Amino acid sequence: MSREAAVLLVGVDDETAEIACSALDKRWSVTTVKNGASAEEAVRKRAHTVIIVDWDARNFSALELVKSALGWNRMTSVLALVNSNRKKDATSAIDAGAMACLVKPVDGDDLASLVARAHEKARLNRELATATHRTQELIDAIGEFLASVSHDLRTPLAIMHGYAETLLHYGDKLDREKRAAYLNYIRDGSRKLTQQMAEFLDLSRKGVSVVSPEKIDMPRLVGEVFRPACEEERALQLEVQFEPEAQEIVTDKKRLTHALQYAISEALQHSADGSKIWVRGLRNGGGIVIHIADRKIDHASMTESNSSADIGCEEAQRMDENQEPNISITIARCILKVLGGDIWSHQNGDGYRLTFTLPKEYKPSKRNHG
């Protein structure tokens, strides 16, 4: 137990104070004050885990002090010292919110034992508060995730529904090429949705147990994943630049490949025909940061535009907060977080930008090992 944990004695007589100090001050920092006003002043200066108050104190109301103390800090425990012939005082103290009562004359060991319990209670309360906060964060994240999934599943489903309905109602008016295009969209769309669902299940069931780190040549992997999507499917130009220190990382190649696929599929949805997709990898502390930005090809301004894409992660995160939730980015984020990274997206009139981070070397987190 740290001696930094503080105990405040309020209004106790000299004899009791001596017993208490002797029993407590080897383990805890003990302060003695005479009345409620001094107690409040002491608490304002420093948080006290335990307040010990003498119910027989004449110059202030112990009952009011208990109520006030719990108002000052909900984590504080109050112990009341009462006379053996005044059981009503003990009842009043407990009713007011005191954790326990001790009968005077006080036994030092009993007092130390109660103070230890009060500190343990405070520690558990702090853990509970942290866990509650974390739970609320997770609930918020789940809410955001469900909003994202709901919105982003409905969009392709709405189009598939529309194509199916069009085929039903106007099938005989559509030429063969159009019918094939509609059916292809339905087939590819349903395949993509099935793949996304499988990805969710994979992430939720397996967690990090299947992470298989290996050395990865990032410019090469980015090229392998992005080039077919950019150059073959959309005739977009791809330019990949990595700093030497950002070129090699150790992580799960399969998972990273999936994350890159989701990221590029989202980025390309916003890229105008004739754009250039520009990927830049930089060293960032113990990891790397990768910027993906699309630009309409304007060679005169490419250099200037590219340099403005080198925004910091905090800036990327701030801009991402204004974006609508998006299923591809959400899946990419889930995967990258498993790998110890993150991703942020930003869209404005200037184009679409993704920024993501990864550690240089994957290390399992303690939470994932629990």
Place this chain on the structure above:
Amino acid sequence: MVTDDDADWRGLLRDVLSMEGFEIEEAHDGLQGVEKAKSAKPNVILLDIDMPNMNGWEACKHIKADPATKDIPVIFVSTHAQREDKEKGLAVGATDYLPKPVDIEQLVPVLRKLTGTPS
């Protein structure tokens, strides 16, 4: 006029509504939707909500605030399907609010009524 950032969705409505005899204008975001509303003066605007540059709510407010376009009926067509979304849509001046996916049999009569086009 179909105002939606999803090219597939615009293409689908263009195909279907063309076959029903409508002429289609397209806008790929709210800003372009507001500009084209002024220049093309469509009979009806179908408006998505989540779009870059200017979202559907803002676009509708601009269209309804401009004397040149305020009388053009706006129909929100969106994946946002909550009751409060519809209330918000009507509050910013929309004539109707249709959640995606939209049934063609539902959409076409609404457009015919608003444009005065016989079937």
